[in-house]
Amino acid sequence: MRQVQDQASKLRHAAATTTNGFRTIAITSGKGGVGKTSLAVNLGLLMAGNGQRVALLDGDMGLANVDVLLGMTPKFTLRHVVEGQKELTEIMLRGPNGLYVIPASRGVEAMAHLPVAGRARLLGRLEQLEGLIDILLIDTAAGISPNVLSLILAADEAIVVTVPEPTAITDAYAIIKVLSRHRADLRAGILMNMVEGVSQAEEVFDQLRRIIRHFLKLEVRFTGHVLRDECVGRAVCEQKPFSVCFPYARASRSLHELAKSLAAPSQFAPHPEPFWGRMIHLAAQL
Ligand SMILES: Nc1ncnc2c1ncn2[C@@H]1O[C@H](COP(=O)(O)OP(=O)(O)OP(=O)(O)O)[C@@H](O)[C@H]1O
Numbered sequence: 515m516r517q518v519q520d521q522a523s524k525l526r527h528a529a530a531t532t533t534n535g536f537r538t539i540a541i542t543s544g545k546g547g548v549g550k551t552s553l554a555v556n557l558g559l560l561m562a563g564n565g566q567r568v569a570l571l572d573g574d575m576g577l578a579n580v581d582v583l584l585g586m587t588p589k590f591t592l593r594h595v596v597e598g599q600k601e602l603t604e605i606m607l608r609g610p611n612g613l614y615v616i617p618a619s620r621g622v623e624a625m626a627h628l629p630v631a632g633r634a635r636l637l638g639r640l641e642q643l644e645g646l647i648d649i650l651l652i653d654t655a656a657g658i659s660p661n662v663l664s665l666i667l668a669a670d671e672a673i674v675v676t677v678p679e680p681t682a683i684t685d686a687y688a689i690i691k692v693l694s695r696h697r698a699d700l701r702a703g704i705l706m707n708m709v710e711g712v713s714q715a716e717e718v719f720d721q722l723r724r725i726i727r728h729f730l731k732l733e734v735r736f737t738g739h740v741l742r743d744e745c746v747g748r749a750v751c752e753q754k755p756f757s758v759c760f761p762y763a764r765a766s767r768s769l770h771e772l773a774k775s776l777a778a779p780s781q782f783a784p785h786p787e788p789f790w791g792r793m794i795h796l797a798a799q800l
């Protein structure tokens with residue numbers, strides 16, 4: 515027991531490398547449907563299971579999915595926070611392994627296109643998470659809407675998910691291009707999903723990295739890979755996370771590796787400005 519507590523406290527210390535007291539990681543993609551939400555939910559659960567205090571914010575504010583994958587039915591969502599009816603801490607739910615879930619609303623178009631003031635208000639509230647969590651994972655919508663861009667740019671680092679198909683790869687390049695225009699020191703990693711093996715993942719990553727290096731003069735990292743696995747779809751249908759339903763499935767095992775590597779101190783230097791400060795600053799620009 516003592517050993518587990520020591521391990522948890524070490525992990526917390528390792529993760530707390532940002533000026534917020536918690537590290538923010540945005541999980542995003544250029545193309546839709548590449549597995550962001552599935553991976554964000556299961557990664558959050560595995561990291562929480564490893565002893566880290568993790569919150570998962572559903573940043574797909576028009577078409578929320580995190581609650582669906584966890585089989586949750588939230589009464590209050592980010593919409594109530596934006597409208598000033600609830601505090602962020604009042605809408606948070608507790609999922610398996612103690613994962614904090616910050617749910618979004620579904621089918622509310624205004625939430626997908628928040629005005630500057632709404633974005634600033636919402637993200638300003640994240641200050642309330644200080645002391646409560648070590649890591650904030652943000653599952654974003656696909657694409658380059660101001661909502662999405664401001665979330666990614668304000669985070670300490672971005673994980674761009676792609677699959678090894680030309681359309682997804684070109685869209686991953688496109689979103690990194692847009693992001694790098696706003697932030698030359700973008701801290702981005704590529705997560706290859708639905709691959710057949712590590713060699714395919716590394717091969718595709720290498721090509722993408724070369725193009726990004728050549729045209730954008732930017733270095734991206736290889737965050738990891740998750741194998742294509744029919745268990746992922748089966749778990750979605752049961753509204754249960756695949757890492758819980760099928761802990762020994764191919765996809766779960768790949769994600770375990772990723773959860774462990776993300777628990778190590780960030781490869782990136784801490785960001786000098788806290789998340790909400792950056793967010794408010796950026797919200798005004800986009
Ligand atoms: N490793 C995998 N193996 C097999 N299927 C997968 C894998 N990862 C995700 N999927 C499937 O891909 C589909 C899309 O997943 P998901 O909804 O997580 O993507 P998304 O990027 O969040 O989509 P959106 O852009 O619409 O938010 C789902 O049907 C899911 O089951």
Ligand SMILES: [Mg+2]
Pocket residue numbers: 550551552574579654655
């Ligand atoms: Mg999604």
